Amino acid sequence: MLPAGRLTLFRIAIINILRRPARSLCLAGVVALLAFVLIGGSLLANSLSNGAANMADRLGADALIVPAGYEYDVEGALLRGEPSSFYLSGDLVYRLMQLAGIKQASPQLFIATFASSHCSFPVQMIGYDPQTDFVIVPWLSQSLPAGLPDGEVVVGSSIKGMVGDTLMFFGRDYPVVGKLEATGTGFDTSVFVNMTTARVALGDYVKLGGLMNVPSDDANAVSSITVQIEPGYDRATFTRSVRAGFRDEGVGVVLTQRLIGSVSSGLDVLLGIIVVLISFLWILSIGVLALLFTLSLGERRREFAVFRALGAARHQIALLVLIESALISLGGALVGTALVSLVYLSFSPLIGISIEMPYLQPAAPVIALLLVVGLLASSVTGPLAALFTALKTGRQATASLFKAGE
Amino acid sequence: MQNRLLVGLSTIVVGILLALGPQLLFKICDQEHHVGHSACYWTGQATIAIGIVLVLLGTVYLLFNNAGIRAGLSIGITSALVLTLLVVNVLIGVDPDPMMPCHTTTLPALNVISILSLALAVANTGYLLRLVRVHQAQTDQALAYHAAEQKAIAKG
Numbered sequence: 357m358l359p360a361g362r363l364t365l366f367r368i369a370i371i372n373i374l375r376r377p378a379r380s381l382c383l384a385g386v387v388a389l390l391a392f393v394l395i396g397g398s399l400l401a402n403s404l405s406n407g408a409a410n411m412a413d414r415l416g417a418d419a420l421i422v423p424a425g426y427e428y429d430v431e432g433a434l435l436r437g438e439p440s441s442f443y444l445s446g447d448l449v450y451r452l453m454q455l456a457g458i459k460q461a462s463p464q465l466f467i468a469t470f471a472s473s474h475c476s477f478p479v480q481m482i483g484y485d486p487q488t489d490f491v492i493v494p495w496l497s498q499s500l501p502a503g504l505p506d507g508e509v510v511v512g513s514s515i516k517g518m519v520g521d522t523l524m525f526f527g528r529d530y531p532v533v534g535k536l537e538a539t540g541t542g543f544d545t546s547v548f549v550n551m552t553t554a555r556v557a558l559g560d561y562v563k564l565g566g567l568m569n570v571p572s573d574d575a576n577a578v579s580s581i582t583v584q585i586e587p588g589y590d591r592a593t594f595t596r597s598v599r600a601g602f603r604d605e606g607v608g609v610v611l612t613q614r615l616i617g618s619v620s621s622g623l624d625v626l627l628g629i630i631v632v633l634i635s636f637l638w639i640l641s642i643g644v645l646a647l648l649f650t651l652s653l654g655e656r657r658r659e660f661a662v663f664r665a666l667g668a669a670r671h672q673i674a675l676l677v678l679i680e681s682a683l684i685s686l687g688g689a690l691v692g693t694a695l696v697s698l699v700y701l702s703f704s705p706l707i708g709i710s711i712e713m714p715y716l717q718p719a720a721p722v723i724a725l726l727l728v729v730g731l732l733a734s735s736v737t738g739p740l741a742a743l744f745t746a747l748k749t750g751r752q753a754t755a756s757l758f759k760a761g762e
Numbered sequence: 763m764q765n766r767l768l769v770g771l772s773t774i775v776v777g778i779l780l781a782l783g784p785q786l787l788f789k790i791c792d793q794e795h796h797v798g799h800s801a802c803y804w805t806g807q808a809t810i811a812i813g814i815v816l817v818l819l820g821t822v823y824l825l826f827n828n829a830g831i832r833a834g835l836s837i838g839i840t841s842a843l844v845l846t847l848l849v850v851n852v853l854i855g856v857d858p859d860p861m862m863p864c865h866t867t868t869l870p871a872l873n874v875i876s877i878l879s880l881a882l883a884v885a886n887t888g889y890l891l892r893l894v895r896v897h898q899a900q901t902d903q904a905l906a907y908h909a910a911e912q913k914a915i916a917k918g
Contacts, residue, residue, distance in 0.1 A: 479861075516859040545861060698877055702870030709866060 365672060369679040376652075383648055383681075384688030387734055390641040391692025395730035397630040399700050399718070400707070402726065407540030407714030408616070408623050411435065414539050415612045416491035417582035418591070421452065421461075421598060424606040430580055431615060436712050437514075437545030439468030439480040441561075445605060446576025449488075455597055457589035462488035463578035465554040467561050469525055469547075479515060480546040481525060483554020491582050492548060499534040506552045510534035512544040514705075523547070526560035540708070540716025619714060626713075638737070645741035649681060653745050660749055677746035678739050685738025693731045766824060766832065769886055773820030773839055776879045780846060780872070781813025788871035790864045791857060802856040802864035808849045809872065816842050829897060833890035840887055843880040846872065 373380045415434065422430045423442050432438035449463050465483035484492045486503055496510055497503075504510060509523065509530045517523045517532040524530070525547070538544055549557065555575075585594055595609045653660075660673050668676075700707075701723075708715035718726070784790045790802040816839065823835045850856070850872045856864040 514860045695878075698874055702874050705860060706866040706870065709861075 365676050365679055369676055369683055372676075372680055373683060379648075379652055380684055380687075383645060383684045383738070384691065386641055386644055386648075387685045387688030387737055388692035388695070390637055390737060391689045391730055391734035392696045393637050394634055394734060395693060395696045395727060396700060397634045398726045398730060399696070399723065401627050401630050402718045402722065403540070403704070403708070403715050404623050404626060404711070404713060406716035406718055407708075408619055410539045410716050411541045411619065411714040412616050414495065414541055414543060415616070416494075417612055418585040419583040419594065419612065420610040421448070421581040421583060422579070422608050422610060424608040427608045427610050430610055432542070433466060433480055433546075434542045434615070435619065435714055437480060437512075437542035439466075439478045439545075441466055441468045442579055443577040444579065444581070444607065446578050448602065448605065448607070449578065449581055451602075452581060452583070452598070455594075455601060457586050457594050457597070458583055459586045460488070460490050460584040462490060462582050463551070464489075464492075464580050464582060465551060465558065465577070466579035467554065467557055479512075480542065481509075481549060481554065481557055482546050483549050483551045483557070485551045489582075490584060495536075496534065496548065499536065504533065504548065504550050506550060507531075507556075508533045508549075508553070510536060510548045512536055512546045512548075513538040514544040515547060525557055526564050528557070528560055538716055540714045622713060641737055642741045645681075645738055646744065649677075649742040649745045653677060653749055657749075673749055674746040677742055677749055681738040681742035681746075682735070686735045688738075689731050689734035692734060693727055696730075697727060765886070765889075766827065769832075769836070769839075769882075770820050770824035772879075772882070773823060774817050776843075776875060777813045777816030777818075777820055779813070779875055780809045780816060782810075783871060783875070784809055784868050788867045790868050791862050800857050800864075801854055802862075802868060805850055805854045805856055805864075805868075805872075808854060809846060812842050812846050812849070829890050829893045833887060833894055836883060836887040836890055840880065840883040843876050843883055846876045847880070850876070 411434075420430055421444070423444050426440070426442040429438075429440040429442060433440050446463065449461055452458060452461050462485050464485075467481040467483070469478050469481060482492070486493060493503075500510065507530065509517075509532055511517050511523070511532055511534070513536055515523075515535075517535070519532055519535055521532045522529045523532060530547075530549070530553070536543065536548075558577075583594075585591060591611055591613065595611065598607060598609050663673060663676075664670075704717050708717070717723075779787070784802075784806040790806045791800055793799055793803050819835055819839050819842065823832060823839075826832055826835070850869060856862070856869045859865060
C-alpha cells in the first residue's frame with residue numbers, strides 16, 4: 357500500500373502493478389529470464405573469447421615436439437591443466453636444432469604431482485631451461501626480473517599457495533616466489549620451476565613410485581620441446597621432416613596454430629549457439645510480453661474509459677500503459693541481473709573447469725559494463741512490446757472503450 | 763494460507779537441500795584418503811544441523827496462522843540462513859585449494875541457495891511485521907471505539 361499523495365501517472369502505474377501481483381510477477385518473470393540468459397550468455401561468450409585470446413598469447417611457440425601418442429595429453433595439459441607425465445630423450449633438442457627451418461628450440465619437463473591426502477588437487481609441474489626458453493621466461497620476467505632461483509617455484513593463479521608460502525611436492529618443500537595472473541589456460545593450474553629444480557623433483561617423483569614413462573637410463577630426459585620455426589618456413593614441411601628424421605625415436609608434432617585453430621572453430625560454434633539462443637529468446641520474450649499486455653489491456657478497457665471520462669488525455673492513457681510496462685520490465689531486469697551475477701560469479705570457476713576450453717573471466721569493469729548493458733536491453737523489452745497496444749488504447753475513443761468494456 | 767504454505771514448504775525444501783546437498787548433490791571432498799577431516803567435512807556437518815533446524819522451522823510455520831508467530835519464525839529462518847553463510851564463508855569455510863570440488867561446487871551452491879533464500883526470508887519477515895502492525899492498529903482502533911462506546915453508554 358502506498359502512502360497518501362498526489363495522484364500522478366507514475367503513482368497510478370505503481371498502484372495498478374501492486375493491485376495485480378500475479379500478472380505483474382508473470383510479466384516481470386519473463387523479463388527476468390531474458391535478462392538472465394542475455395547477460396549470462398554475454399558473460400560466457402566474453403570469458404571464452406578472453407580465454408582463447410590469452411591462450412594464443414601464452415603458447416608462444418610455433419610447435420611442440422612430444423613423444424608419439426602424447427599429442428592429446430599435451431593439449432590437455434596446455435588447454436585444460438590436466439596433469440600428465442611423458443618423456444623424450446634429452447639429446448633430441450641438440451639433434452633437432454640441426455634440422456632446417458628451426459629458429460629456436462627449448463626443452464620442457466612435465467611432472468604430474470600425486471593426488472594428496474591433504475585435500476589438494478594434482479597439479480602440473482613445468483620445468484623450463486632459462487638459457488634457451490622463449491615461451492615462459494618472457495612471461496615470468498614480469499613478476500621475477502632476476503629469474504627463478506633453484507629450489508623455488510612460481511605458481512599459476514588457481515594454485516592455492518601465495519608468495520611467501522611453502523608448497524610440498526614429492527616430500528620436498530618449495531618456497532613460492534611468484535603468483536601469475538589468470539590466463540584461462542592449463543597454466544593456471546601449473547607450477548613453474550627451472551630445469552635444475554625440475555630434475556630434483558623428477559628424482560623425488562621416481563623415488564616415490566612415479567616410474568611410469570620415465571627413462572631410467574637418461575638423466576637428461578625431457579617431456580616436450582618448444583620450437584620456433586623460421587619465419588616463412590612451411591609448417592607442413594617442418595612436421596614431415598621432424599617425423600621422418602626422428603622416426604626411430606617416435607616423436608609427435610603439435611602445431612600450435614592448428615591447436616589454436618581447433619579451439620577457435622569450437623569457440624565459433626559455441627558463440628553462434630549463444631547468439632542464436634539469445635536472439636530467439638529476445639524475440640520470444642517480446643512476442644509473449646506483447647501478447648500478455650494486449651490480453652491484459654483488453655480486460656482493462658472500462659478502467660481506461662473511466663480515466664478518459666475523468667478527463668485524462670489520450671496520450672496520458674498511452675503513457676500510463678508504457679510506464680507500467682517499463683516499471684515491470686525494470687523490476688524483472690533487476691531481478692534477472694542480480695540472479696545471473698550471483699550464479700555466474702559463484703560458479704565461474706566450475707564453468708571454467710567443466711567447459712574444457714580456455715576460459716578467462718573478464719575483468720570487473722567489463723563484467724559491470726555487460727551487466728549494465730544487459731539490464732538496459734532487458735528493461736526496454738517491456739515498453740517495446742507494449743508500445744503498439746499503448747498507442748492503440750490511447751487512440752480509441754471513450755465511447756468505444758466503454759462499449760468494448762461492456 | 764498462501765504465505766503459510768509457500769514459505770513453510772520452501773523452508774523445508776531449503777533445509778533438506780542444505781542438509782543433504784553437500785553429502786549427495788553438490789558434494790564436499792572425498793574424505794576416504796584424508797588425514798583426519800578437512801574443513802569442508804565440518805562445514806557439511808554444520809549444514810546438516812542448520813538444515814534440520816530449517817526443516818523444523820518450516821514445519822512449525824505450516825502449523826500457525828497467526829502473523830505474529832509466523833513473523834517470529836521468519837526471523838528464526840533468516841537467522842539460520844545468515845548462520846549458514848557465516849559457517850560456509852567465515853567460521854569454518856572449505857578447503858583452500860581453489861581446484862577442489864568443495865571450492866568449485868559445494869561453496870557456490872551453498873552460497874547461492876543461502877543468499878536467495880535469505881533475500882526471500884528478509885522480504886517475508888518485513889511483510890509479516892507490517893501485517894502485524896496493521897492488525898495491531900486495527901485492534902487498537904476497535905478497542906478505542908469500543909471504549910468510547912462504553913463510555914457513551916455509561917454517560918447515558
